[in-house]
Amino acid sequence: MPLTEADQRRVDEAEAEAEAAGSTxxxxxxxxxxxxLGSITxxxxxxxxxxxxxxxxxxxxxxxxxxxxxxxxLLWAFGAVFGLCGLLVWLELGLSIPKFQxxxxxxxxxxxxxxxxxxxxxxxxxxYLEYIYKxxxxxxxxxxxxIFIVLGxxxxxxxxxxxxxxxxAGAADSPDAVRGIAVAALTGACLIHGLxxxxxxxxxxxxxxxxxxxxxxxxxxGFAVAGGANLGxxxxxKGVVQANFDTHQSFVRPSxxxxxxxxxxxxxxxSYSGYKQPFYVLSEVSRPKKRFAKATIATMIMIAILFIxxxxxxxxxxxxxxxLSTDVDMATVFFExxxxxxxxxxxxxxxxxxxxxxxxxxxxxxxxxxxxxxxxEGILPFSLFFARSTTTPYAWFKQRFWPSRSRIxxxxxxxxxxxxxxxxxxxxxxxxxxxxxxxxxxxVLLYCYTLIIIVGFFVAGGVLYLRFSKREEWTDNxxxxxxxxxxxxxxxxxxxxxxxxxxxxxxxxxxxxAYATTGVRHYIVPAVGLGTLLIxxxxxxxxxxxxxxxRKETLVVEREPIIVRQGGEQNGEWVQILExxxxxxxxxxxxxxx
Numbered sequence: 001m002p003l004t005e006a007d008q009r010r011v012d013e014a015e016a017e018a019e020a021a022g023s024t025x026x027x028x029x030x031x032x033x034x035x036x037l038g039s040i041t042x043x044x045x046x047x048x049x050x051x052x053x054x055x056x057x058x059x060x061x062x063x064x065x066x067x068x069x070x071x072x073x074l075l076w077a078f079g080a081v082f083g084l085c086g087l088l089v090w091l092e093l094g095l096s097i098p099k100f101q102x103x104x105x106x107x108x109x110x111x112x113x114x115x116x117x118x119x120x121x122x123x124x125x126x127x128y129l130e131y132i133y134k135x136x137x138x139x140x141x142x143x144x145x146x147i148f149i150v151l152g153x154x155x156x157x158x159x160x161x162x163x164x165x166x167x168x169a170g171a172a173d174s175p176d177a178v179r180g181i182a183v184a185a186l187t188g189a190c191l192i193h194g195l196x197x198x199x200x201x202x203x204x205x206x207x208x209x210x211x212x213x214x215x216x217x218x219x220x221x222g223f224a225v226a227g228g229a230n231l232g233x234x235x236x237x238k239g240v241v242q243a244n245f246d247t248h249q250s251f252v253r254p255s256x257x258x259x260x261x262x263x264x265x266x267x268x269x270x271s272y273s274g275y276k277q278p279f280y281v282l283s284e285v286s287r288p289k290k291r292f293a294k295a296t297i298a299t300m301i302m303i304a305i306l307f308i309x310x311x312x313x314x315x316x317x318x319x320x321x322x323x324l325s326t327d328v329d330m331a332t333v334f335f336e337x338x339x340x341x342x343x344x345x346x347x348x349x350x351x352x353x354x355x356x357x358x359x360x361x362x363x364x365x366x367x368x369x370x371x372x373x374x375x376x377e378g379i380l381p382f383s384l385f386f387a388r389s390t391t392t393p394y395a396w397f398k399q400r401f402w403p404s405r406s407r408i409x410x411x412x413x414x415x416x417x418x419x420x421x422x423x424x425x426x427x428x429x430x431x432x433x434x435x436x437x438x439x440x441x442x443x444v445l446l447y448c449y450t451l452i453i454i455v456g457f458f459v460a461g462g463v464l465y466l467r468f469s470k471r472e473e474w475t476d477n478x479x480x481x482x483x484x485x486x487x488x489x490x491x492x493x494x495x496x497x498x499x500x501x502x503x504x505x506x507x508x509x510x511x512x513x514a515y516a517t518t519g520v521r522h523y524i525v526p527a528v529g530l531g532t533l534l535i536x537x538x539x540x541x542x543x544x545x546x547x548x549x550x551r552k553e554t555l556v557v558e559r560e561p562i563i564v565r566q567g568g569e570q571n572g573e574w575v576q577i578l579e580x581x582x583x584x585x586x587x588x589x590x591x592x593x594x
Contacts, residue, residue, distance in 0.1 A: 003577075008566040010103065014562050014580050026581040028300055028376070028385050029408050033567065036286035037278075039295040041201055044208035045277040045362055046299045051211040051306075052359040053093060054271030055158050056352050059311050060323050060330035064512045065260035069320055070250035075261075075268050076311050080304035083272030085492040087300050088482035089460050091293050092489075093128040094120065094279050095479035100563055102574065118479045119563050119574045120288045123373035124279040125459050132462030134480035138379060138544040138555075143536030145374040148451055149531065152367045153420060154360050155427035157444030159436050161356040167332075168350035178436045182428050185357055189364040190421040196394035197412045200365055207358035214351055215306050218334070223314025225338055232339040244315045257357040259522065260511040262502030263445075269499070270448040271307070275300055280366035287566060289573050293480055325514070364420060378557045379543055387581055390414045449529040453499045460493035500526075553585035564581035 003011065018025040063072045099116035102292060126144055133140045162178035162185075171177070193200040195377075225231065226241045243249070255261070269346055278296060285292055314330050317337050326333060331352060335344040375386035395410035431439035466474040467486050475481075482488050503526045507513040516522055548554055560580040565572035 002567060003564055006103070007577075008560055011564075011578055014560070014578060018580055024384075024582055024584065026388055028372075028387065028389050028579045029411060030576050031284050031411075032406065032408050033286065034406070034496075035198070035284075035410060037201070037281065039291045041205060042278045042285060042292065042295045043299040044205040045281075045366065046274045046296065047212060047303065048204050048208040048274075048358045048362040049277045049366075050272065050303050051208075051215055052271075052355045053157060053309055053352060054267070055215065055307055056201045056348075056355070056564055057329040058267045058271055059314055060328070060333065061512050062264045063092050063320065063323050063330075065257070065264045065507075066255050067324070068251055068254035069244050069315060071254050072264075073308070073311055075264055076308055078265070079233040079268035079272045080300075080307065082492065082495055084300050084304065084461075085488040085495075086273075086456060087275040087296055088488035089463055089492050090124070090128075090276060090279050091296065091480045092463060092478060092482050093131075093459070094124075094282055095289060095293065096474075096477065098127060099477075100561060105561065113506045115209075116477075117291075117563075117574045119561065119576050120282040120285065120292075121373075121561075121576065122281050122283040122369045123427060124276055124282075124370060125455055126370060126373055127266065128459050129464065132465065133458070135408060136544070137467055138377075139537070139540050141374070142379055142540035142543055143533060144455070145377070145379055146536035146539050147455070147532050148367075149371055149374060149380075149419065150423050150448055151427075151450055152370065153186075153427065154287060154363045154447075154571055155182070155186070155424050155431075156447065157356050157359050158185045158424070159428060159443070160440045161360070162352050163436050163440070164353035164356065166299030168346050168353060170346060173436070175432070175436050179428055179594040183425055185360055186421060186424045186428070189357075189360045190368075190417045192361065193365050193368065193413045194412050194417045195392055197410050198340055199394065200361065204358070204362050204365065207354070207361060211355050211358055212306070214355070215310055218331070219306070219309045219313045220314040221338060222310075222334070226268045226313075226316035230397075232341060234346075240319050241316050244320055255508075255511075257508045257511055258502070259505035259507035262499065262505055263507065263513045263522075265495075266445065266448055266453070266499055269495075270444060272300075272303070273448070273452050274303070274362075277362055281369050283576050284369075287573055289479060310330065317500070327517075347562075349489045357521045364417070364437075368416040368420045371419050375416065375419075376559060376579075376581050378555055383583065384581070386415045386419055388413075388415060407576050417445070435518070441518060442520060442525055445525045446529055449503065449526050450532055451498075453496045454529060454533070454551055457493055457496035457500060460489045460496065463489040464493060481562035483562055548588065551585060552588055554588045555583060556586050557583040 015027060017023065018027045059072070059076070062075055065070065065073065066072045096118050098119065098121055100119050101116050126141070126148070129140045129144055159178060159182045161580075162181035163173070165181050166173060166178060189200075192203060221231065232451050275296060278292070282288055282292070294340075314334050318330070319337075321339065323330065323333060329541070331348050332345045335348045338344070372387055372389070374380065375383045380386055389411040391409045392412050392414075398404075399409055427443060428439075431443065434442070464486055489589070504523055506522055509516055511517070513522065558581070561576045562578040562580070563574050564577050566575045
């Protein structure tokens with residue numbers, strides 16, 4: 001990007017200092033303007049993560065759990081509200097913190113002494129939790145870091161992808177083959193982003209478009225059948241519509257099982273959780289203060305409409321009793337009822353597998369950035385190794401044969417991708433003693449309970465703390481002011497608090513979440529989820545207390561961002577062009593705690 005003379009001088013000085021002989025500083029460049037993520041890509045990150053197995057599989061499970069067409073649709077509507085509230089909370093934080101003092105003295109004097117500007121940073125809720133829960137030092141980073149590094153992947157979705165590929169191929173279910181496909185998918189996604197960053201972004205956008213078109217096709221088919229169209233299995237729609245959507249029947253004899261409702265809400269929430277993805281790479285987004293909020297809000301509204309219409313479309317063709325009498329996913333039953341042959345469900349299985357691979361592609365791209373940010377805090381073994389970015393082989397090859405004038409070639413967090421791949425494969429292997437269906441349910445529930453519900457509770461609760469305990473200091477300097485003030489944070493935090501407790505309630509024996517069906521006790525997964533907090537805290541005690549006492553030294557972490565006006569414009573947004581990372585162990589002062 002073009003820089004002012006003063007900005008270029010600061011960049012040159014930082015690079016020269018880091019590259020000097022004997023320097024231990026690490027330079028991490030942000031993508032130049034030509035490699036920034038535009039609004040379309042931001043929208044596709046959300047779409048590709050959100051449209052996956054959830055909207056094709058979960059509707060049937062929710063209907064079986066509630067035994068009510070009306071209530072199941074209400075849960076999906078509530079999930080949309082929850083997702084939008086979550087997005088508003090993340091926008092309030094993401095566009096307001098972290099804050100840095102502008103280096104331009106003339107700007108600082110115009111805005112007032114001590115004025116700080118928000119400069120978007122990648123990492124998502126890691127940054128927000130560290131800002132809200134600052135003390136004690138390293139505690140928040142260690143707890144969140146352990147949870148995200150271990151569980152921040154889609155191992156469960158990869159296993160589900162393997163299942164659907166086997167179904168599409170008409171092959172017998174083989175746990176070894178399913179897990180082999182899962183590892184191959186996880187490996188392929190990491191290689192794509194490691195070898196060619198822009199290629200991974202293009203693939204993400206293409207898959208997002210295909211997934212939207214596929215979901216639109218499902219909606220159109222469902223409503224066509226409702227209108228009396230015969231697509232191979234007779235005009236089944238009109239009778240089904242009358243039975244499923246009769247206002248006197250839709251809410252009759254619903255399940256009174258609180259435990260099932262709680263679990264159903266969790267799985268619906270998981271289906272809407274894609275709004276977090278662009279926040280993980282926020283420093284790579286072009287002009288985030290101007291475009292980001294509009295793009296993300298529009299995308300979540302679009303997803304809410306598509307998901308509600310998809311659920312209605314399913315119920316236009318599939319009788320409620322048909323869903324209750326089988327354990328097959330909704331999309332497969334839908335295609336069986338509409339087309340009346342064995343080929344259509346297999347085609348749908350292939351489509352679902354492709355959708356899940358899209359989930360894996362986007363999560364690999366964004367989660368690796370978060371893990372790189374965690375490594376920059378110095379809390380991992382070999383932190384500098386995992387914190388670095390490297391030039392992609394594609395960029396190296398292109399520069400070798402078709403040189404460009406760009407100072408910064410395309411880079412990827414290759415070592416963070418390696419870390420991401422390692423723990424993804426570990427989770428797939430850890431479930432090898434269970435069936436693939438149970439492995440998917442357990443890993444998805446564990447991911448949702450920890451990284452969406454528990455983490456979400458602390459993030460939204462933190463926003464309420466900032467709003468009510470530091471009202472003027474916080475609200476007067478917001479980069480984004482959500483509709484309704486604290487309403488979104490209240491709804492989000494209360495729902496998360498309810499879910500943290502609610503999933504411990506025992507489902508009835510007839511529930512699809514019962515032990516007789518899943519083979520897993522209802523309290524195991526949430527207990528493990530809460531246990532990860534304790535593991536993270538234990539890691540903190542060892543890292544921040546025991547090791548410094550043993551070494552009689554304190555870890556010093558310095559992260560110096562070089563911020564500039566984007567495009568070199570006088571009134572351009574402040575963006576981070578470069579970060580200098582360094583940490584070392586320094587002798588502790590007597591009487592000081594590490």
